[in-house]
Amino acid sequence: MKVTYTCIYADSDGESHFKDVEVELQETDFAPPAMPLQVSSYIPAAECCFITLPPGWYGDWHPAPRRQFVIHLSGQIETRASDGETRTFEPGDILFMEDTSGKGHISRMVGSAEVRNMIVRLSG
Numbered sequence: 001m002k003v004t005y006t007c008i009y010a011d012s013d014g015e016s017h018f019k020d021v022e023v024e025l026q027e028t029d030f031a032p033p034a035m036p037l038q039v040s041s042y043i044p045a046a047e048c049c050f051i052t053l054p055p056g057w058y059g060d061w062h063p064a065p066r067r068q069f070v071i072h073l074s075g076q077i078e079t080r081a082s083d084g085e086t087r088t089f090e091p092g093d094i095l096f097m098e099d100t101s102g103k104g105h106i107s108r109m110v111g112s113a114e115v116r117n118m119i120v121r122l123s124g
Contacts, residue, residue: 014102075115
């Protein structure tokens with residue numbers, strides 16, 4: 001079994017791009033005596049927070065402030081990489097932001113529903 005998330009990253013020329021990443025899951029006794037679960041390997045994290053984007057929010061070109069996962073909880077947000085590719089993220093989608101240098105990306109709300117995300121910043 002696998003989980004897939006989207007990664008946005010900057011290449012050596014500073015251009016940002018999207019790629020899909022698959023994470024392998026292994027059956028593990030995660031919380032015995034409960035039945036085994038499909039679990040990935042751990043990723044060291046430093047901190048997490050929740051953010052809310054107000055209706056009409058728009059973020060012009062900017063790099064990610066740190067390497068971080070964005071877990072979309074509600075609403076829709078559209079993100080454009082500097083190579084021109086645009087992706088829309090909805091509840092349940094996961095974006096790993098690794099474009100901490102270069103041109104970065106543009107993000108904007110889609111529709112009128114408030115966007116809520118959980119941010120998990122990685123260690124290091």
